[in-house]
Amino acid sequence: MPQVSVVVPVLDDAEHLARCLDALAAQTHPVHEVLVVDNGSTDDSVEVARAAGATVLHEPVRGIASASARGYDRASGDVIARLDADSVPPPGWIAESVRLLERPGVVAVTGPGRPREGGRVLRRLWDGLYMGPYFVLMWSALGRPPLFGSAMAMHRATWLAARCRAHRDDPEVHDDVDLSMQLDPAWHVVAARSLTVEVSARPLSGAASVARRTRRAFHTFRVNGRRANPVRRWARRGRVALRDRVTARWTLRR
Numbered sequence: 520m521p522q523v524s525v526v527v528p529v530l531d532d533a534e535h536l537a538r539c540l541d542a543l544a545a546q547t548h549p550v551h552e553v554l555v556v557d558n559g560s561t562d563d564s565v566e567v568a569r570a571a572g573a574t575v576l577h578e579p580v581r582g583i584a585s586a587s588a589r590g591y592d593r594a595s596g597d598v599i600a601r602l603d604a605d606s607v608p609p610p611g612w613i614a615e616s617v618r619l620l621e622r623p624g625v626v627a628v629t630g631p632g633r634p635r636e637g638g639r640v641l642r643r644l645w646d647g648l649y650m651g652p653y654f655v656l657m658w659s660a661l662g663r664p665p666l667f668g669s670a671m672a673m674h675r676a677t678w679l680a681a682r683c684r685a686h687r688d689d690p691e692v693h694d695d696v697d698l699s700m701q702l703d704p705a706w707h708v709v710a711a712r713s714l715t716v717e718v719s720a721r722p723l724s725g726a727a728s729v730a731r732r733t734r735r736a737f738h739t740f741r742v743n744g745r746r747a748n749p750v751r752r753w754a755r756r757g758r759v760a761l762r763d764r765v766t767a768r769w770t771l772r773r
Contacts, residue, residue, distance in 0.1 A: 521597040522551035526590030535605040540571035548614035582690030600672040607717040616672035627673035630714025662752035664710035668695035705759035
């Protein structure tokens, strides 16, 4: 059974963090370690993490990319899962992540978020204005599903292969989009609704939040240069797929 490390970056989010850690304690698949990476909190986030038995790491460089990378580097499990402090995974979330990662060739898995507060109208706005466009547009640009930082898991080997290229010290990058760009377009990433987690509706909290996220998305594409070029990514995916088909046919003929 693979050991799973869970990384949770946090900055002044004690109330949500407590809910996230409670959900991790209720997982059907045992969690090897929970690494809460404090990014300079002034509230009770650190105390909440320690009270729940999590290992607390401190990342002085401000930014979720730095905090996440600090946790990934320290993780010792075969699988590294990543949740945000406001993520609330259902009891089978870790088990389902491990099951999907055991499929041949899968390097990472991810799922969408669903707003915990609000009713049907908010959920429709969420899907129509945020979650749906994120997966559709990023999938089109990346050549495969993007990782969603609130609900993702990967083999530790996947991080080790990509870590030297990640823009960990840039506070303006979307760390999940940035990490998605460091993975070879031909690698198999699975996006599954079975990995849905509850999250807060903060991304739709106002125009400033939407503008900030949009600005960071464009910035992440800009700093990744040629690696972020959709044409190059789809071409790479096509070349590898063609090579694999030729190899398979040659093997059958032998």
